[in-house]
Amino acid sequence: MSKLVFFNIPAYGHTNPTLGVVRELVARGNQVWYYSFAPFQKVIQEAGATFVPCDDAALGMTPSPEDSARVGKDLAFSIDLIVRATLALDEKICRDMERIAPDGIVADSMAFWGKLAAQKLGIPFLSSTTTFAFNRASAKVMGQGMGNLFSMVRAVPKIHRSLRRLRAYGYPVKNVFSILENDNATHTIVYTSRYFQPAAETFSPRYVFVGPSLRPIRQPLAPSPQKTVYISLGTVNNQNLPFYRSCLTALGETPYRVVMAVGRESMRHALGPLPANVQAEAMVDQIGVLAAADVFLTHCGMNSVSEALFFDVPLVCCPQTQEQRGVANRVLALGAGLLLPDDSPQAIAQAIGIALSDPSYRAHAATIAQSFRESGGAPQAAETILQVIAQDRATGT
Secondary structure (H helix, E strand, O other): OOEEEEEOOOOHHHHHHHHHHHHHHHHOOOEEEEEEOHHHHHHHHHOOOEEEEOOOOOOOOOOOHHHHHHOOOOHHHHHHHHHHHHHHHHHHHHHHHHHHOOOEEEEEOOOHHHHHHHHHHOOOEEEEEOOOOOOHHHHHHHOOOOOOHHHHHHHHHHHHHHHHHHHHOOOOOOOOHHHHOOOOOOOEEEOOOOOOOOOHHHOOOOEEEOOOOOOOOOOOOOOOOOOEEEEEOOOOOOOOHHHHHHHHHHHOOOOOEEEEEOOOHHHHHHOOOOOOOEEEEOOOOHHHHHOOOOEEEEOOOHHHHHHHHHOOOOEEEOOOOHHHHHHHHHHHHOOOEEEOOOOOHHHHHHHHHHHHHOHHHHHHHHHHHHHHHOOOHHHHHHHHHHHHHHHHHHHOO
16 A cells, blocks of 8 residues: 655646546545545545645635736746745655655646655655646747747746745755756656657656546436537636627527536526527536537636547637647647637537538547547556655665
8 A cells, every 4th residue: 555645736627637537546545635625525536536735725825816817927927836836845745755755646737746845755656747848949839939038038036035945945846947947857747649649759668658648427417419519618718798799690499409618607697698509508417528529619728628529529629829729729739629710600500510510620629539448547657656666665765
């Protein structure tokens, strides 16, 4: 039996893929402690882990929606947030790790305090990456830059001050890249397939591509003779009333069955009376809906895209952020969907019609789905974690 500690950020897109891995590890007789935040307590405990709340220790560390938009764009701000969260959790983590004596730490690629704690305390570490693995080659394929050099140069003095604070607490941080990047020597679990991962050949064998880890369906969508169109902008940037109204104009009173997840009850009420063929809810069981869907109009969050492709569902891509545009670019490159040029009713109606009438989109989605199923899923991720721990025990490294 091994003792494992997971660290994650307060985001469903980063938490959900790990839950199947936790279930698999617990089913094999291992103990798992999972450091996260109160909204995720129930699902983490249902997976079989001991939930450890970080809310009090990291009070005020969870960024506002405005600050969240700055993460990844403002390097100095991002590093400062990482440092403050790490130092706020430092005493609790060090004390707990001494008590638990874990055999390994698994931390989300954005939960840097987990990575830094493993380095400080000399505990075997694995990174959990719920987005695409990122390096110069994959960034180029996805059409993303490596950051604005001028902005980075301007941020250097602030970053150096932040790194000095970490070093003062005993964290062996060489430079900013040792925080933000995994090199090819870092054991990394990536929740996609080698086929879907851009530039997969440029990553070392320590990057294990296990495919998406889907939870069981909780509430299946009833079968229908109509083509089912599912629409969602995800769980974060989803308050877009004009967009939803354009969808109603485009797809209301059509032969399609339309299911929309709009994020909040207030948004549902703001839409007013709905056409007979449209169902709008604050939240739905997305996996249950996608299992019955014929097309998905999506913001292109990595989890949403992976869940749709797992069920051979073609995509109409409406990305909202740079990361989502990278995911959309990969979908387009592999022929599993098309880009929504704008959110006018005419553009929405046309894109949905094309995705439904051209069988090549579903065929390409099915090819990606097959690569997901061949990647091993949660069992492969659990096996990788246990192999890394066993290797560390055997070599004493």
